[in-house]
Amino acid sequence: MGAGHAHVLHQERDTPVHRLPPEVKVVAMVVFTLAVVATPREAFWAFGGYALLVAAVATLARVGARWLLVRTTIELPFVLFAFVLPFLGAGERVEWAGLSLSVDGLYGGWNILAKGTLGVLASLLLAATTTSRDLILGLDRLRCPQVLTQIASFMLRYLEVLVGEARRMRVARLSRGDDPRFLWQLRGFAAGVGALFLRAFERGERVYLAMLSRGYAGRMPAVWSGTGTADAGQWAVAAVVPVLAVGIAAAALVLT
Amino acid sequence: METLAMHISNGIINGPVAAVFAAFALAVLAFCVLRARADLDDRLAPMAGLVAAFIFAVQMLNFPILTAGVSGHLLGGALAALLVGPWVGALCVAVVLVVQALVFGDGGVAMLGLNITNMAVLGTAAAYLLIAVLLRVLPRTRAGLGVTAFVSALVSVVVASQGFVVEYALGGTTDLGGNLTGLAGTMAFVHLLIGIGEGLITATTVLTVAKVRPDLVYALRALKSATPPAPSVPVAGGAR
Numbered sequence: 001m002g003a004g005h006a007h008v009l010h011q012e013r014d015t016p017v018h019r020l021p022p023e024v025k026v027v028a029m030v031v032f033t034l035a036v037v038a039t040p041r042e043a044f045w046a047f048g049g050y051a052l053l054v055a056a057v058a059t060l061a062r063v064g065a066r067w068l069l070v071r072t073t074i075e076l077p078f079v080l081f082a083f084v085l086p087f088l089g090a091g092e093r094v095e096w097a098g099l100s101l102s103v104d105g106l107y108g109g110w111n112i113l114a115k116g117t118l119g120v121l122a123s124l125l126l127a128a129t130t131t132s133r134d135l136i137l138g139l140d141r142l143r144c145p146q147v148l149t150q151i152a153s154f155m156l157r158y159l160e161v162l163v164g165e166a167r168r169m170r171v172a173r174l175s176r177g178d179d180p181r182f183l184w185q186l187r188g189f190a191a192g193v194g195a196l197f198l199r200a201f202e203r204g205e206r207v208y209l210a211m212l213s214r215g216y217a218g219r220m221p222a223v224w225s226g227t228g229t230a231d232a233g234q235w236a237v238a239a240v241v242p243v244l245a246v247g248i249a250a251a252a253l254v255l256t
Numbered sequence: 257m258e259t260l261a262m263h264i265s266n267g268i269i270n271g272p273v274a275a276v277f278a279a280f281a282l283a284v285l286a287f288c289v290l291r292a293r294a295d296l297d298d299r300l301a302p303m304a305g306l307v308a309a310f311i312f313a314v315q316m317l318n319f320p321i322l323t324a325g326v327s328g329h330l331l332g333g334a335l336a337a338l339l340v341g342p343w344v345g346a347l348c349v350a351v352v353l354v355v356q357a358l359v360f361g362d363g364g365v366a367m368l369g370l371n372i373t374n375m376a377v378l379g380t381a382a383a384y385l386l387i388a389v390l391l392r393v394l395p396r397t398r399a400g401l402g403v404t405a406f407v408s409a410l411v412s413v414v415v416a417s418q419g420f421v422v423e424y425a426l427g428g429t430t431d432l433g434g435n436l437t438g439l440a441g442t443m444a445f446v447h448l449l450i451g452i453g454e455g456l457i458t459a460t461t462v463l464t465v466a467k468v469r470p471d472l473v474y475a476l477r478a479l480k481s482a483t484p485p486a487p488s489v490p491v492a493g494g495a496r
Binding site: 034036037038119122123126135148150153154155161163194200201204205207208 | 292296301304306348350352357359366461469472
């Protein structure tokens, strides 16, 4: 289960991309994705341009291509959907290798494949270069309501509590002679899920009360933040990629 | 033979429709933030975090259904509505979705509005409406609570999946023609099965919590405070 995902994805490096303040990276990533999605699907060259941008950022952040490719498998269900579309789509059809394929469906499949993959790559780059703690800090600086950042920071904190508690219960079961293998593990998990929730809550409540008694008031102390708020220069540096992407999207819109 | 996870990824629904739903989701979330401020006390804050973490973990469990690579996952909207109420609950699910989209690329960032509308807004609202009704109608026993949890979770999953069908009908990037009803049917069927799993997990979790710490179950608290004075509890408001 989500065992320490937040740490699995983050790649500890010291590169210009890693050093950028989180709020800048979040905005850049969102603008980039929106530009990709707004691009008409017939403009094949534009997607090549986006891929080059992603590759450039990945090189700069020293994130390996293999690491990225393995993790893009998260969108696999949608890739399958993309391959089904040419068969299901309505309208004009073409013959290819003896198969009757819908033109609209082919474009649709390509559309999902290209935009989905670029979106996943962009968020993977964000995840690889930003710790989860910094991410919440970035959202907080972007004036995200405190209720949300509070829930988000507790969520990430309690994920660890939950995983740790689940591991403890599993060890307890094993040491009492349970022999869980693959699917049978699910049964033990299902039986213990309520208990797991309760145990995790009571642990989490203690964590929360400990935080309160040390002066927690809905926001982490400023010393926690590794980087200061972004200055104009950092915004300008990070704006390069999204501005280029918006330029490509605009050109593609005009040309097609 | 559809192969849809619940998170819509970039490029499936066209831009204008996504933008409309993003605006809708944003408005609903803003309203939830206002309502949640009153709810979020010292007891609910850690609970909201844990519910969000729980949903996060549970959404990682993908159910393989049938043989054709069809899979779906649990949503957790009903669990959130039961344990932390509709306002904070919707926010919990939304936070999970935002973090998944930003960090894991699960569900496109541009499609966040659609995903939040389906899972956080529709799922939680449907669940809470049912909870509000069922808890009043059914006997106040463990069985009654269990049935409430199971049914509301089941229905909320199916409602959320039909949200996707409506969105696809409005702005799907590929015209499926007559296959759309097929899509609706497959989605409903697949998510009925997922809903059963979701219902079982929700019911066991809520029953355990209700047995040991009934004070932690928001739905029960709201019901109790509603019985003596006029019911000023946000019951019908869950629809928004």
